[in-house]
Amino acid sequence: MAATLIDGRAVARSLKEELSVRASEMIARGVMPHLAVVLVGENPASQVYVRNKENACVKAGIRSTVIRLAEDCAQQELEDVVASLNADGGVHGILVQLPLPGHLDEARVLRMIDPNKDVDGFHAMNSGRLMNGQPGFVPCTPLGVMKLLEAYDIPVRGKHAVVIGRSNIVGKPMAMLLLAADATVTICHSRTQNLAEITRQADILVAAVGRADFVTGDMVKPGAVVIDVGINRVEGKLVGDVDFESVSAVAGYLTPVPGGVGQMTIAMLLANTLDAAGGRGE
Ligand code: NAD
Numbered sequence: 037m038a039a040t041l042i043d044g045r046a047v048a049r050s051l052k053e054e055l056s057v058r059a060s061e062m063i064a065r066g067v068m069p070h071l072a073v074v075l076v077g078e079n080p081a082s083q084v085y086v087r088n089k090e091n092a093c094v095k096a097g098i099r100s101t102v103i104r105l106a107e108d109c110a111q112q113e114l115e116d117v118v119a120s121l122n123a124d125g126g127v128h129g130i131l132v133q134l135p136l137p138g139h140l141d142e143a144r145v146l147r148m149i150d151p152n153k154d155v156d157g158f159h160a161m162n163s164g165r166l167m168n169g170q171p172g173f174v175p176c177t178p179l180g181v182m183k184l185l186e187a188y189d190i191p192v193r194g195k196h197a198v199v200i201g202r203s204n205i206v207g208k209p210m211a212m213l214l215l216a217a218d219a220t221v222t223i224c225h226s227r228t229q230n231l232a233e234i235t236r237q238a239d240i241l242v243a244a245v246g247r248a249d250f251v252t253g254d255m256v257k258p259g260a261v262v263i264d265v266g267i268n269r270v271e272g273k274l275v276g277d278v279d280f281e282s283v284s285a286v287a288g289y290l291t292p293v294p295g296g297v298g299q300m301t302i303a304m305l306l307a308n309t310l311d312a313a314g315g316r317g318e
Contacts (some may be wrong), residue, residue, distance in 0.1 A: 042263075103117055147160065239260055243276070264293050
């Protein structure tokens, strides 16, 4: 039987509607939620991501400001921008679009962002809060995955969740969120041996690898929930990390690419920005 497709577009749409109601209530109370995005250089993918974030903010009634810096900007110039956004009481969320050009110290810049404005959830303070089970900002993509599971009433407690990928942006926070939801979690990565043996044990399998068609049907337990986080461009087409044809024949649920997880990431950014404007973490 073919897998049920998880419609990230529909879930994101209804979340965004709720968020725009929340934004207008805030504005009525005299708080204009405001996200500042810092974009360095001309990376074409980053330009698209930033434009999408801007558009989503405008649609939701959230103010968005994009600060554009030249490709060859100095570390100090970037840090000065972050410092001034930290100090600006009218800015609630700060996001530095990654990747930064190679000459810039990314980790240092992320460390500088006020943790209470860190709507991407990449600051060590927020990863620490996630690790300790305290409230804080959670990276948008894994948070979006949890919302998708919730929207489809997919039980997580006691299930075996296998996450492929251990990045700070997706894999690790994903594993922490699944653990917090009482899953038994296994994290796999580029040095994992006998990967397919492990993935075949997964009730919930999350692929965050960055390799097209990496997960195939023979790696999936029949009926499993398969979440495809990957975004890969193959011959101009967007594809995930999951081989749709073979996996959709085995899995119980599957997120398509596009139209799955990607749609949720921006919705969660808006949610985090409203949380920041409402005083989350203070
Ligand atoms: P990354 O490159 O930082 O991490 C990839 C991970 O895959 C690594 O931890 C690595 O250990 C693991 N890996 C690589 N080869 C492997 C192998 N052969 N076997 C097992 N594991 C292997 O990437 P990332 O930032 O975590 O992103 C992962 C994917 O998710 C990318 O395609 C990215 O574009 C996508 N992504 C999507 C969204 C979204 O909104 N949908 C957001 C962020 C990232």
